[in-house]
Amino acid sequence: MAPSFCIPLITLPSRAGDAIAPDQLDLLRQACLDHGFFLLNNEDGHGGFHIAPEKIDRVWAAAADLFDAPMEAKRAVSVASSTNNRGYFSSADHAEYNKDPSGLVIKDNKEGFFFGSDNLIAPGNRVPPGKAAAGAEVESYMEAGRAACVAVMRAIVAAGLLAEAGETCPDAFVARYLSDPVYMAKCLKYPPSNGNTDAHTDYGCITLLLPGDRGLEVHVGGAWHPVPFAPGAYVINFGDLLAAWSRGAVRSTIHRVLYNSTATAGGGGAPKPRYSLPLFLHPNRGTVVRAGGGGGGAAAGAVGGFGAPAGDGSSDLLVDTYSYVLSRFDATYKHRAAAAAAAAAAPAAVAAAAGGGVEGAAGARGTEAEAEAGGATATAIVGAAVDSA
Numbered sequence: 001m002a003p004s005f006c007i008p009l010i011t012l013p014s015r016a017g018d019a020i021a022p023d024q025l026d027l028l029r030q031a032c033l034d035h036g037f038f039l040l041n042n043e044d045g046h047g048g049f050h051i052a053p054e055k056i057d058r059v060w061a062a063a064a065d066l067f068d069a070p071m072e073a074k075r076a077v078s079v080a081s082s083t084n085n086r087g088y089f090s091s092a093d094h095a096e097y098n099k100d101p102s103g104l105v106i107k108d109n110k111e112g113f114f115f116g117s118d119n120l121i122a123p124g125n126r127v128p129p130g131k132a133a134a135g136a137e138v139e140s141y142m143e144a145g146r147a148a149c150v151a152v153m154r155a156i157v158a159a160g161l162l163a164e165a166g167e168t169c170p171d172a173f174v175a176r177y178l179s180d181p182v183y184m185a186k187c188l189k190y191p192p193s194n195g196n197t198d199a200h201t202d203y204g205c206i207t208l209l210l211p212g213d214r215g216l217e218v219h220v221g222g223a224w225h226p227v228p229f230a231p232g233a234y235v236i237n238f239g240d241l242l243a244a245w246s247r248g249a250v251r252s253t254i255h256r257v258l259y260n261s262t263a264t265a266g267g268g269g270a271p272k273p274r275y276s277l278p279l280f281l282h283p284n285r286g287t288v289v290r291a292g293g294g295g296g297g298a299a300a301g302a303v304g305g306f307g308a309p310a311g312d313g314s315s316d317l318l319v320d321t322y323s324y325v326l327s328r329f330d331a332t333y334k335h336r337a338a339a340a341a342a343a344a345a346a347p348a349a350v351a352a353a354a355g356g357g358v359e360g361a362a363g364a365r366g367t368e369a370e371a372e373a374g375g376a377t378a379t380a381i382v383g384a385a386v387d388s389a
């Protein structure tokens, strides 16, 4: 009989460097191989990355405070007017990215604030006037969440899930790829009824999600399943890049949000919005990974065909992870797509600006260039498909 669908709750050791309990390692391995979703225990005493409930309460309050700003103040710090993809966004700023296998389209109608690490394009998160304290709280939460992501990546390597990529030592892996990772967080707010995120896969390595309520669903075995909502636990899932890097050992699975406060919160409650806080972690800038593997197909396809052939006759791709992340922004955010198109139409300007911040295979192949011209940052990509974060 096929094992039943399960999203386990996993506990990592209480001190960084301690061995992971064998039963937890088995659960982790199975969850990654099956669908790439699990809950991460955030109870006190578990994980050197434990984030205190008071800190979590503060970040929820900060998120609510950001969204409470008047609409004009939010639009004044729109991602669309930023040069570093930071600030406020609504579904109007996004390309459509529905990946529902049945073709069902549910309209994405959330709003959000996009935050990033200083090494992502250029420093400077953008919040409405008077909301600097709320912004600082989100930044502080990001630092804590980053440590939790690194702890999970360490466990992924310890579980042997990157062995086919030649990565078998957690300490060496963290030192080499995650000493100064590129990461971003979004504060998201969904309306009280029919609050949705389209079916999508995340595109990067690892996502650490703090959900404020039920509503997240994952598509496995031809059906949608609710992801259990366990207050205090994180939801961990993985993106297309790690799926390709691990040769498919870690799955990047389609998920969506379908939220109705009165229905999903157990019924009877007053209508209330749903907040959530996903944090997305990617390797250090300058990291080039070999993705795909024997036959290439699904895994290589998972990175949208972006990268250069490895040049050794295999069907692997060499993916400059930072350029890849920017290519996903271009495919997802309308203002970046427009800037990328403008940059492509002005090859001289692109060529002049190329080289700053672009390293590795993709740059060498000549299909990608990061251009900062006239205040607009653009990344021109050949062959990028549309994805969500």
Ligand SMILES: O=C(O)CCC(=O)C(=O)O
Residues within 6 Å of the ligand: 186, 188, 197, 202, 209, 211, 216, 255, 256, 257, 276, 277, 278, 388, 389
């Ligand atoms: O809001 C959520 O619970 C999930 C959001 C999500 O999947 C994403 O931002 O990639």
Ligand SMILES: [Fe+2]
Residues within 6 Å of the ligand: 200, 201, 202, 255, 388, 389
């Ligand atoms: Fe997602």
